[in-house]
Amino acid sequence: MTAVNALLLFLAVAGHTKIVVEAINRLHARRLRESVLKGTRHVHDVLILLFPLVLLWWPGLSGPRLLLGGSWTDLPTFGWVLLGVCWLGAAGLAVSSVLWWTRSAPSVQTAYESNVVDVETRLGRKPLADGPYRWLANVPGNQAFQFDVVERTFRLPGLPAALDGLSILHLSDLHYIGTLERAFFDEVMAASRELEADVAVVTGDVVDDNRLLDWIPATLGTLSAPLGRYFILGNHDWRYDQPGPIRDAMTDVGWTDVAGRAVPLSHAGETIGVGGDERPWMGDAPNFDDVPNATFRLLLSHTPDNLGWARRQRVDLMLSGHNHGGQVVLPVFGPVYSPSRFGCRYAAGAFDRPPTTLVVSRGLSGQHPLRLNCRPEIAKLVLRSAAIEEEHAATAAVASHAAPSMMEP
Ligand SMILES: [Fe+2]
Incomplete structure (x- = not known):
């Protein structure tokens, strides 16, 4: 007893x-x-x-x-x-x-690939500087000096056929704080450039220490995307320093700040409304009605907690970060710490919440340089149009119906 x-x-x-x-x-x-x-x-x-x-x-x-x-x-x-x-x-x-x-990938995600880049092995040393919580770097199994290069393919019902194949580079939560050396982020940027995405986005938490603002031109400033680069900031950009200098540094190297607004991105005869949401820390929600001719709505929201609002706005694709995948994922219990109103539900991954598909990045770093079973990530998201697939299926069905059958007399 x-x-x-x-x-x-x-x-x-x-x-x-x-x-x-x-x-x-x-x-x-x-x-x-x-x-x-x-x-x-x-x-x-x-x-x-x-x-x-x-x-x-x-x-x-x-x-x-x-x-x-x-x-x-x-x-x-x-x-x-x-x-x-x-x-x-x-x-x-x-x-x-x-x-x-028992979690599973949503049905709208049709393919997933991941490759590991081990920066420590590439450099022959840990890219570790004298920043805060440096001691955590030596925790056995720590994956903070690696990152996954992820490619997700989605079949989206709201994507116009003309935008079929559009790709987005998604980076989040870089947390320039001075514990990871810039060499780590140089590797991240090199891998990002190789992905050759059409659009690039950053979903916040860029700089924790404004003495490292000059890392922005040397890192994010080296990325290009033919259809545009868009960013918002996050709670760490708001918390530790005034966010103004970070915005200025990002816009100075050509990134478009979409915080609290929606802007048009025109391509292949269609218009995407690109909106940014930094609530609850800064600003207001974007007004997608400012892009009335948009046939697809893309939202950058630092926290996935704005999902309910996004669904009410008929956002097609919402990209977030903030939760870092929990940073530490326990073998039996999964992620533990996830700073969200939903706890660990949206710690990281892809989620189908019609009409919105949500993708939450595990981010690249954090205030604490500790990652267990939760590697940092960069992601290329490839968007496929459900409409064009249906068109192809219908065309194939008509063709097979019209073709003479060997079984007919
Ligand atoms: Fe973060």
């Missing part, structure tokens, strides 16, 4: 941890200053470390003495309430783990 009691108390600890982590995730989704968030993280640390000791002492070793052969009937009402809430948290943990393991 004592072993069962120990298991139940262990589950309560797991559930308590889940509840505290979920609270932290949701707080970090809000527009709160770093000093406030730092305080909440300290509270989180204390709660997670102390709670097991509290349960061990009471009701484990004192009071009902559940770990010493005591009885649950001696547990007072508030103990039942406390443990009951924690067990609900444990049930939530079980559900989120099952959802993680």
